[in-house]
Amino acid sequence: MVVCTGCSLLCEDIELVLKDGSISQAKNLCRKGYAHFQALFTERTRPTIDGKEVSLDQAIGKAAEILKSAERPLLYGWSNSSLEAQAAGIDLARRLGATIDDTSSFCQGILMELVLTGKVPTCTLDDVRNYADTSVFWGADPSNSYPRLLSRFAYYPRGEKRQKSYEEERICIAVDVRKSATARLCSNYYFRVPPGQDAEFIESILAVLDGKIPRFGDKKRMIELGTVLRKTEYGVLFPGFGMVSSLQEKTDLLVRLAAKLNEMSTFKVIPIVGHYNMRGFNQLLLDETGFINRVSFQGGKVIHGPEQSVMAAAKNCDAALVIGADPLSALPFGTARALAKTSLIAIDPRQTLTTNAARVVIPSAMYGLEAGGSSLRLDGAKIEFEAIFKTGNLSDEQILTRIKEAI
Amino acid sequence: MVSAMEIYQLLPKEACKECGYVSCMALAVALLNREKKLEDCPSLQNLKYQDKFKKLKELLAPLEKASETGLIIHPEKCFGCGNCVVACPVNVAAEPTRCAVGLGPQGDKVILTVEDGVVKCMNVKECRRFGPNKVLCNACTVTCPSQAIEFV
Numbered sequence: 001m002v003v004c005t006g007c008s009l010l011c012e013d014i015e016l017v018l019k020d021g022s023i024s025q026a027k028n029l030c031r032k033g034y035a036h037f038q039a040l041f042t043e044r045t046r047p048t049i050d051g052k053e054v055s056l057d058q059a060i061g062k063a064a065e066i067l068k069s070a071e072r073p074l075l076y077g078w079s080n081s082s083l084e085a086q087a088a089g090i091d092l093a094r095r096l097g098a099t100i101d102d103t104s105s106f107c108q109g110i111l112m113e114l115v116l117t118g119k120v121p122t123c124t125l126d127d128v129r130n131y132a133d134t135s136v137f138w139g140a141d142p143s144n145s146y147p148r149l150l151s152r153f154a155y156y157p158r159g160e161k162r163q164k165s166y167e168e169e170r171i172c173i174a175v176d177v178r179k180s181a182t183a184r185l186c187s188n189y190y191f192r193v194p195p196g197q198d199a200e201f202i203e204s205i206l207a208v209l210d211g212k213i214p215r216f217g218d219k220k221r222m223i224e225l226g227t228v229l230r231k232t233e234y235g236v237l238f239p240g241f242g243m244v245s246s247l248q249e250k251t252d253l254l255v256r257l258a259a260k261l262n263e264m265s266t267f268k269v270i271p272i273v274g275h276y277n278m279r280g281f282n283q284l285l286l287d288e289t290g291f292i293n294r295v296s297f298q299g300g301k302v303i304h305g306p307e308q309s310v311m312a313a314a315k316n317c318d319a320a321l322v323i324g325a326d327p328l329s330a331l332p333f334g335t336a337r338a339l340a341k342t343s344l345i346a347i348d349p350r351q352t353l354t355t356n357a358a359r360v361v362i363p364s365a366m367y368g369l370e371a372g373g374s375s376l377r378l379d380g381a382k383i384e385f386e387a388i389f390k391t392g393n394l395s396d397e398q399i400l401t402r403i404k405e406a407i
Numbered sequence: 408m409v410s411a412m413e414i415y416q417l418l419p420k421e422a423c424k425e426c427g428y429v430s431c432m433a434l435a436v437a438l439l440n441r442e443k444k445l446e447d448c449p450s451l452q453n454l455k456y457q458d459k460f461k462k463l464k465e466l467l468a469p470l471e472k473a474s475e476t477g478l479i480i481h482p483e484k485c486f487g488c489g490n491c492v493v494a495c496p497v498n499v500a501a502e503p504t505r506c507a508v509g510l511g512p513q514g515d516k517v518i519l520t521v522e523d524g525v526v527k528c529m530n531v532k533e534c535r536r537f538g539p540n541k542v543l544c545n546a547c548t549v550t551c552p553s554q555a556i557e558f559v
Contacts, residue, residue, distance in 0.1 A: 026523050032486075148488055148489055151490045185490075
């Protein structure tokens with residue numbers, strides 16, 4: 001049994017048949033996970049400085065030198081590393097007085113903050129399987145992003161209190177701008193919301209739940225949705241990136257919706273996060289500093305704010321360490337260009353646009369395949385995994401420890 | 408998926424009954440169920456129906472890939488999500504501690520399993536659509552988000 005680190009579900013029932021150092025058969029692995037495992041054999045990085053291949057020690061030495069001489073370093077990425085590597089990273093940031101931020105900063109960070117600080121109630125995925133009778137996928141398409149979420153927890157499996165499962169006892173609702181693959185499975189319970197109007201949609205639901213006539217959308221359908229939500233015994237809301245980008249700063253509406261639904265029945269929120277250990281980093285930094293992301297340790301103090309986000313820090317920093325992320329592909333052009341012009345150090349197992357533009361590239365081991373560790377699933381459960389392949393690559397944690405030693 | 412009507416439209420419609428059926432429509436249904444072959448229709452072998460014969464051959468080509476129960480899997484469309492694996496009643500009965508609670512199957516008694524990222528079909532004879540007491544179960548097709556599973 002192997003753990004797949006392809007997404008934050010961290011499936012533990014994977015069976016692999018290995019032959020001559022490669023995978024000859026993989027059972028129970030979804031398409032996304034299979035591609036993740038195959039990625040081990042293609043487009044791997046080599047240690048380089050300014051495009052020239054060097055030894056690993058030289059690359060690590062150069063990275064330490066750049067970070068040491070930098071006045072305002074930025075440490076970014078972290079969502080694809082184990083908890084141990086993330087803890088080492090936060091320690092490194094503290095020592096350097098650096099700014100540290102992760103991919104949640106421009107992703108589901110706002111939702112994660114609500115969940116981790118207890119503003120909205122949450123539960124584990126095992127609770128979802130055992131008790132939930134209504135799952136709402138809002139601005140998310142787990143069939144594509146988390147292929148096994150519906151089959152393992154949210155809709156199809158039989159649970160302790162849900163023996164009849166999807167046939168009689170479970171309902172799955174999709175709220176999305178388009179009829180996604182997941183929405184197709186929800187048949188009658190697909191609600192289309194025009195792009196950017198999720199706030200109005202939530203207000204309409206709140207109105208219906210108060211017994212008023214909704215102002216927005218198809219009145220009949222909204223009342224139908226209200227009735228379903230009212231009848232729910234144990235509901236779970238899975239908000240995705242679609243909801244975050246539409247609501248922007250109006251997340252108090254989500255808090256109000258969760259509170260209203262909890263007055264009538266039990267309703268939990270589990271955000272669908274982007275990378276497999278995004279929640280882990282947010283949790284660690286919250287425990288350490290009281291903030292989930294966008295933190296600067298400059299001058300030995302903990303400073304938090306939008307100025308410390310990767311978007312702003314990329315333009316002010318004089319050196320950047322990017323680990324397990326590809327900001328040059330993912331961030332807006334202005335930020336990406338600013339980042340590419342700084343002294344960029346990339347730690348990544350595979351080639352990306354960021355490693356191609358980086359001054360120093362340090363190859364690392366892929367977690368779950370070449371390196372062991374632990375990680376937090378999207379519901380916060382801690383999952384441990386071990387290395388399957390024995391390759392010479394150092395894990396993120398080992399690389400960071402060596403950089404710290406050199407500094 | 409091809410329908411019996413589409414096949415019927417391309418048949419000679421001469422009602423010669425030489426295939427053993429009372430009408431061409433009955434033959435179309437038999438062709439769809441893979442009980443008869445195009446070669447069993449003598450009129451269709453006639454040169455004037457050459458074009459129709461070719462079109463029918465193309466139309467019926469995907470059916471050759473179907474399993475005995477008429478199950479066709481399009482691996483290129485499959486996400487490997489395992490919805491069908493968990494929903495299939497035979498899978499659930501075969502592995503109540505694994506398939507029933509959302510985990511992947513371990514044994515080889517199941518019908519559907521996910522292998523190398525896509526769904527694979529085995530033990531078709533266990534399928535509820537097979538045998539004398541067959542029922543028109545469609546648990547695997549309605550739970551597929553990408554329409555990767557079809558029945559003839």
